[in-house]
Amino acid sequence: QKEVxxxxxxxxxxxxxxxxxxxxxxxxxSQSFFWxxxxxxxxxxxxxxxxxxxxxxxxxxxxxxNKASQYVSLLIRDSQPSxxxxxxxxxxEKSTSYGKLTFGQGTILTVHP
Amino acid sequence: KAGVTQTPRYLIKTRGQxxxxxxxxxxxxxxxxWYQQTPGQGLQFLFEYFSETQRNKGNFPGRFSGRQFSNSxxxxxxxxxxxxxxxxxxxxxxxxxxxxxxxFGPGTRxxxx
Numbered sequence: 356q357k358e359v360x361x362x363x364x365x366x367x368x369x370x371x372x373x374x375x376x377x378x379x380x381x382x383x384x385s386q387s388f389f390w391x392x393x394x395x396x397x398x399x400x401x402x403x404x405x406x407x408x409x410x411x412x413x414x415x416x417x418x419x420x421n422k423a424s425q426y427v428s429l430l431i432r433d434s435q436p437s438x439x440x441x442x443x444x445x446x447x448e449k450s451t452s453y454g455k456l457t458f459g460q461g462t463i464l465t466v467h468p
Numbered sequence: 469k470a471g472v473t474q475t476p477r478y479l480i481k482t483r484g485q486x487x488x489x490x491x492x493x494x495x496x497x498x499x500x501x502w503y504q505q506t507p508g509q510g511l512q513f514l515f516e517y518f519s520e521t522q523r524n525k526g527n528f529p530g531r532f533s534g535r536q537f538s539n540s541x542x543x544x545x546x547x548x549x550x551x552x553x554x555x556x557x558x559x560x561x562x563x564x565x566x567x568x569x570x571x572f573g574p575g576t577r578x579x580x581x
Contacts, residue, residue: 387567398558398572399511406567443511447567453523454501454516454562456570461510 358382359446361459370468374431378444378459381425387447388420388427389456392440399443403429434466470495472561472573480579486547489576491559493540497571499564500542502534505556505575517542518564546578554580 362377376390387406391399405411405418405427417430427446431438441463445456473492481487493500502514513526517536534544546553556577560570 389569391572398556398575401569401571404569445511453518454499454560454564454570455513455524455526456501456511456560457513458511 358448358457359444359459361442361444361462363460363462365463365465367465367467368434370434370436370466372434372466374434374438374464374466376429376431376442376444376462376464378427378429378446379425380427380444380446380448380457382446382448383422383425385422385425385446385448388418389445389447390416390418390429391443391445391458392438393443393461394440431464434464436466436468439465472559472571474557474559474573474576476576477574478577478579480581481549482581483549483551485549486545487549487578488543488545489557489559489578491542491544491561491573493542493559493561494571497561497563498540499562499568500536500540501560501562501570502542502544503558503560504528505558506554511558514544549580551580554578 368374390403393399403418405420411418415432419428441461444459499518501516516524536542556575558575562568562570
């Protein structure tokens with residue numbers, strides 16, 4: 356079992372719709388969870404971080420964390436063509452894993468007009 | 469505040485050569501993590517430096533090494549290059565505490581011929 360798994364995609368949604376991206380992780384003591392966006396040919400850009408169970412909203416983005424189910428998700432409301440990118444889920448697995456984030460394989464999102 | 473900078477942005481080397489990549493973190497950040505990104509393996513953690521000390525290391529051969537200077541700038545070195553070392557090498561900067569977010573530089577694209 357992979358340490359961090361994301362829904363395989365690719366995911367295609369129409370403009371204005373809600374895009375839902377999902378991620379599960381295997382290490383129960385994971386502490387920190389991040390969503391990065393990566394445009395083709397560019398480096399990952401941090402868009403959300405979440406540390407506690409529940410929802411965290413930032414503009415059109417909502418991150419949801421459920422540590423009991425080892426599940427983290429990202430919702431993008433009112434999706435725009437500019438949201439088309441690869442979304443990477445990253446997990447910091449335990450307190451002694453200094454500087455190490457474990458990434459999922461990414462989900463490619465396409466928002467079509 | 470200036471972001472993370474990496475030099476050079478592109479490199480072409482031949483098998484057997486060695487290469488040194490440089491990373492300057494965000495001002496005030498003391499932690500630098502290095503990652504390798506390839507289409508097949510995704511983003512994989514190489515190592516992390518904090519205050520000139522390597523705190524964590526991923527599962528890469530000893531040909532991959534790094535160091536950090538007193539001004540927090542970091543370098544990574546790959547010796548005896550192999551074709552499989554062709555990848556995007558990314559460094560990420562953070563404050564270095566347990567829950568801190570990591571911010572990526574633009575990356576160095578290494579091609580080994």
